[in-house]
Amino acid sequence: MKIEISGLVKRYSRGVAALDGLDLEVPTGMFGLLGANGAGKTTLMRILAGIARPTAGRVTVGGHDLATGAGRTAVQRELGYLPQDLGVYPDLTARQFLDYVALLKGLDDRAVRRRRVGELLEVVALTAEADRRLRGFSGGMRQRIGIAQALLADPQLLIVDEPTAGLDPEERIRFRNLLSQFAGRRTVLLSTHIVDDIAQTCREVAVLAKGKLRFRGTVAELTQRAQGRVWSVTTAGPPPAEGKVVSALPDEDGMRYRVVAPRSPDPQARALEPNLEDGYLSLSG
Numbered sequence: 001m002k003i004e005i006s007g008l009v010k011r012y013s014r015g016v017a018a019l020d021g022l023d024l025e026v027p028t029g030m031f032g033l034l035g036a037n038g039a040g041k042t043t044l045m046r047i048l049a050g051i052a053r054p055t056a057g058r059v060t061v062g063g064h065d066l067a068t069g070a071g072r073t074a075v076q077r078e079l080g081y082l083p084q085d086l087g088v089y090p091d092l093t094a095r096q097f098l099d100y101v102a103l104l105k106g107l108d109d110r111a112v113r114r115r116r117v118g119e120l121l122e123v124v125a126l127t128a129e130a131d132r133r134l135r136g137f138s139g140g141m142r143q144r145i146g147i148a149q150a151l152l153a154d155p156q157l158l159i160v161d162e163p164t165a166g167l168d169p170e171e172r173i174r175f176r177n178l179l180s181q182f183a184g185r186r187t188v189l190l191s192t193h194i195v196d197d198i199a200q201t202c203r204e205v206a207v208l209a210k211g212k213l214r215f216r217g218t219v220a221e222l223t224q225r226a227q228g229r230v231w232s233v234t235t236a237g238p239p240p241a242e243g244k245v246v247s248a249l250p251d252e253d254g255m256r257y258r259v260v261a262p263r264s265p266d267p268q269a270r271a272l273e274p275n276l277e278d279g280y281l282s283l284s285g
């Protein structure tokens with residue numbers, strides 16, 4: 001399902017323009033959304049999910065206009081949403097919780113529901129934990145239940161807001177693989193601060209800054225933005241004064257700094273190949 005956004009504005013009551021005339025097209029497949037805290041990512045996702053209403057602008061999802069009741073209903077039918085802070089009922093077991101959400105989503109037939117819940121527990125590798133109460137679940141297990149509830153109705157559009165924050169490395173990898181496998185011909189919009197999650201799953205990415213589009217293109221194009229701007233400097237003295245220090249590693253000769261800077265920050269600096277994080281950082285430089 002293609003998402004088409006034009007001139008989107010969202011102004012909150014205190015006058016904050018969380019989205020400030022955003023134009024963006026999101027194709028099918030996995031699409032990454034990056035941006036600093038407060039850039040407007042959550043606001044955008046809430047509008048797409050039909051939870052928040054825009055102040056101005058136009059959004060269509062799969063051709064359905066979100067400004068109309070019929071459009072919102074049609075999109076909601078095709079939508080799975082995993083918000084940043086999914087509330088679960090701690091006293092329910094994983095199976096009971098999913099059964100409850102399935103009922104809310106209109107899966108009225110009990111046998112169909114039971115089968116679907118069983119399938120999803122399998123998909124998120126929680127079959128063995130299905131009858132444990134959610135209060136005892138780890139962060140990663142909760143996120144997997146979160147994705148299971150979002151996938152219950154087999155949505156064509158899946159929106160996930162910072163899903164891997166707080167997960168350990170294995171859980172993170174498992175989670176993002178799950179998203180990639182699911183994507184296929186569907187649309188998955190993944191918002192995160194973890195640039196590597198996008199590098200590993202998405203072909204295309206958008207960067208928001210202060211409610212506007214700062215970049216849209218392939219992961220390779222964003223990476224290329226830092227070509228000729230990434231440096232390694234090893235020194236026993238202070239860190240390079242110019243550019244952004246991405247990492248600082250203790251080295252036999254002092255510290256080894258990775259720096260994103262438009263010019264060589266030191267006569268001894270060595271040029272490095274950029275990665276996506278460098279590309280992202282060089283945008284705001």
Ligand SMILES: Nc1ncnc2c1ncn2[C@@H]1O[C@H](COP(=O)(O)OP(=O)(O)OP(=O)(O)O)[C@@H](O)[C@H]1O
Nearest residue numbers: 012013016018035036037038039040041042043044
């Ligand atoms: N309900 C609200 N009322 C007033 N201002 C809000 C509200 N929700 C968000 N904002 C403001 O809108 C701007 C964008 O917030 P939003 O949560 O969409 O950003 P974000 O990119 O998702 O940030 P983060 O990465 O921290 O989640 C911020 O300045 C925020 O303070």
